[in-house]
Amino acid sequence: MADLEIMGQRAAAAKFELHKLSAEKKNQVLNKAAEALVADTKSILEENERDIINAEKNGMHPGMIDRLRLTEDRIKAMADGLCQIAGLEDPIGEVLETFTRPNGLHIQKRRVPLGVIGIIYESRPNVTADAFGLCFKAGNAVILKGGSDAVFSNMAVTASIRKALRACGVCEDAIQLIESTDREVTVRFMKMDRYVDVLIPRGSAGLIRSVVTNSTIPVIETGTGNCHIYVDESADIEKAIPIIINAKTQRIGVCNACESLLIHQAVKGKLLPVLAKELRECEVEMRADEQIREFIADAVPATEEDYGTEYLDYIISMKTVNSVDEAIAHINKYGTKHSEAILTQNKENADRFLNEVDAACVYVNVSTRFSDGFEFGFGAEIGISTQKLHARGPMGLKELTSYKYMIEGNGHVRP
Secondary structure, eight states, X not given: OOOHHXXXXXXXXXXXXXXXXXXXXXXXXXXXXXXXXHHTHHHHHHHHHHHHHHHHHTTOOHHHHHHHOOOHHHHHHXXXXXXXXXXXXXXXXXXXXXXXXXXXXXXXXXXXXXXXXXXXXXSOTHHHHHHHHHHHHTTOEEEEEOOGGGHHHHHHHHHHHHHHHHHTTOOGGGEEEOOOOOHHHHHHHXXXXXXXXXXXXXSOHHHHHHHHHHOSSOBOOBOOOOEEEEEOTTOOHHHHHHHHHHHHHSOTTSTTSEEEEEEEGGGHHHHHHHHHHHHHHXXXXXXXXXXXXXXXXXXXXXXXXXXTOOOOSSEEEEEEESSHHHHHHHHHHHOOSSEEEEEOSOHXXXXXXXXXXXXXXXXESSOGGGOSTTTTTSSSOSOEEOSSSSOOEEOOSGGGEEEEEEEEOSSOOOO
């Protein structure tokens, strides 16, 4: 592995080369990279299996192993994501605003790449391909630092992508992977503000806190997801139950899974017996307040800590509320500003929920699992930003750009 300083120099040089690429050339590379991933499926899966074996030996939680595991279908999905990105409109060069001042100065605001993007992430090797695709299409070089648990998978995916870049005659340093698993190297990476323009952490709350605390590079937080679903008193119960089950159990180890359920007291009797049966069949542990435990005898008493926990497990917290106001207040207290949903047929309550809940994605009668760049039509995503600067929600191509002003005159001097 190259020294970090050398990697930074290579990335800084690459970003200027990438800025010159036409949309057609970038799309050629993305499609070639997709082909390479599929062609290299066997070798990628072999390296992924090395990571899986190590994870099982180390006692990794099954939910995290699911995030780590690659399959033929998941590699195909990674390739499809790159192809979808290739099919998206290139954002670079887009004119955002243009105007002429009274003195004749012509000013244009145009979209440009961020430059070099650093990404620190855990477990999910599909992030390697997604991050490259989005950063590359937006004209950025990327330096990746994956977790030690996915090091062999990430190396295999990166090698496949660099092979595609080389085949297309494009600088391979458009993507670089820090292969060291030394924590000290990760901390050094966070200090590379001389070369890296933006740093994006993806992973646990601990990882994100560490990056925010230690980085001298501007950070975009992709936050943890203590996501709620509120079942309003007017909810359609037949539709509500499949939404809750989907949000909680489709994939437990993802940030847009539902972790907490709020239930209006008026619908407890109708909702809980059926919902509890479905949750038991999915082997979900229910942690609930006293009112809900009157209907669900095997529920565990919920603690204050439960209401603020992102489980990433077959566990859900459940609490009774008496109004939409109480639901909103609870979510704004315990939520992580990620994704929140209301199930209701009352438009006034829906509108209030949409307007008053402080989260990047707010849903009405929809599973929180839709907080995803692919589902939003972005091709893939760098992550779900839970902050408000510079981006919020699923981060696609446009969120990986900045802008600059271009001013033209005719011998103007300032009086």
